[in-house]
């Protein structure tokens with residue numbers, strides 16, 4: 171389809187032209203451009219620079235400092251090949267104000283000849299300190315003749331690198347695309363009544379500005395991503411992503427689901443049998459879920475609540491509703507430890523009601539697993555708890571109507587959707603209830619999880635005493651060991667979380683074993699147990715059960731206990747090498763204590779010296795136990811990409827926008843989305859094509 175740019179072609183047609191219609195773009199280059207999401211000429215305009223360089227002026231060499239990126243001009247004094255570990259070409263230039271060495275590790279004979287003494291050069295690169303004074307390694311350069319060569323008039327954009335498309339080539343292609351398209355072809359898909367934020371330029375202005383910012387552009391503002399032109403595009407990008415999630419949600423809601431009316435009244439009996447009453451916040455979250463479950467429209471609800479707020483019981487009550495309606499529910503947990511704990515809790519809650527709960531985990535004995543699977547397939551068991559083994563092949567539910575995903579930050583969107591597809595029978599989709607302890611601010615959540623409805627549990631069960639957190643250098647480890655003795659004497663229990671020495675399970679396990687041995691020797695009167703990820707599941711089970719039953723007083727563990735483990739009598743937690751852990755992880759770990767009525771302490775041991783970031787993290791975790799506050803601080807320290815993990819939200823990688831930096835745009839993004847959803851379906855598709863492409867994250871997994 172190589173359509174030439176004919177005279178009768180309208181600007182809009184030109185925008186649709188494939189990129190191969192540009193001069194010099196053959197199949198090979200087109201393929202590499204495809205990896206950048208560029209298939210049409212217009213797509214080039216949305217490959218946005220990562221940063222800019224100022225080549226609009228020449229800096230005197232004498233004014234250069236290490237780390238400065240600048241253009242300089244000078245005359246070659248000497249060019250020689252040197253052997254300093256490696257063959258290299260060194261070229262000394264001077265402009266009268268100072269001297270600079272250019273260093274090339276890759277060079278040709280012709281290049282060497284071109285840099286003969288007396289040649290005048292203009293170079294651009296980053297100055298750094300070298301053995302001969304300031305130097306530039308592999309600078310870009312050109313030879314200057316006698317006539318003046320004009321400097322750049324605009325800041326030079328630096329584009330994201332893709333395998334095999336050189337900067338210069340990409341820059342030229344974008345330039346060509348800009349030149350040959352008048353601005354009208356960059357179609358603005360945001361209708362006027364959708365309301366852009368005040369003071370932002372038009373789309374066409376924003377695009378051309380960002381590819382060619384004028385010399386006087388505010389460089390810092392651009393570098394910070396706060397320029398109105400960037401905000402204009404960030405708005406559009408956020409809108410595109412938000413809309414895709416909304417569209418996905420809407421599509422989901424057009425499928426029918428089973429209406430779970432609980433004729434058997436199991437939910438009521440379940441709640442009546444609990445040893446406690448639900449908190450107001452738990453009640454509200456459950457009400458939200460129940461309203462969804464009775465409708466016959468698939469529920470897609472996120473229950474957000476800090477560690478220890480009691481999400482499990484809300485999930486279990488929803489499962490009761492499914493079972494009481496004659497259907498099946500399944501609860502998926504991210505680790506075997508947690509799956510087993512949930513299974514035990516649910517079993518104890520449901521057993522008196524005559525309801526069997528099955529466990530499916532990857533490591534259970536084959537016979538137990540086979541019989542669990544058979545009971546699930548026959549419909550004999552209505553509530554199944556497990557790990558991701560639940561959505562592996564060979565598992566067949568008889569009438570699955572509710573999928574519950576616990577600690578969803580550990581799962582990908584894909585896994586969640588796979589489990590849902592497992593249950594798709596007779597044209598009905600199972601309801602989804604998703605539990606997360608990632609307490610992100612509400613506006614952020616509404617964008618990141620726009621494919622879900624959200625309930626927040628913002629209240630802890632009554633009677634909890636706040637956790638005291640102390641930060642102690644590891645030299646004072648002996649003191650900490652004494653605290654364990656005290657806690658155990660008082661009839662309490664403790665966790666000792668071993669350092670994050672390595673990404674390897676094996677090394678972690680080994681460290682945990684050694685620590686357990688050392689502590690056991692140091693604490694003769696204390697019963698010490700051990701759990702780590704490499705232990706056989708039966709041994710892990712046994713240790714957890716013994717800890718829960720109080721037979722083990724000190725549990726030495728790796729971060730496997732990070733999520734969900736619930737032993738209210740444990741009141742002391744020691745975390746080794748806390749300086750290596752992230753805020754969210756520390757918060758989760760600490761959430762293992764403070765679950766009963768006794769006061770709890772969390773001791774964070776660290777090894778000096780602390781990096782500024784580690785120091786800040788430890789301070790935050792010491793000063794607050796409020797998950798929302800910690801998340802806010804975490805956002806400020808790390809940025810949302812890492813906090814949320816693009817994996818767990820429906821949000822793919824963002825190009826210009828940044829959820830945190832541009833959070834102030836989100837309310838208007840949400841309003842604009844409503845306008846487009848109501849009246850502009852075609853624009854939604856166009857925005858998605860521009861910003862998201864056919865990213866499979868947004869499709870159903872086949």
Ligand code: ADP
Nearest residue numbers: 446447448449477478479480481482483631736
């Ligand atoms: P999380 O939200 O972190 O998953 P859990 O569901 O593990 O929290 O609950 C933490 C602890 O609080 C459990 O021991 C649970 O039995 C208890 N719990 C939950 N709800 C209540 C309540 N309303 N009153 C008292 N204790 C509760």
Ligand code: MG
Nearest residue numbers: 481482576734
């Ligand atoms: Mg939990």
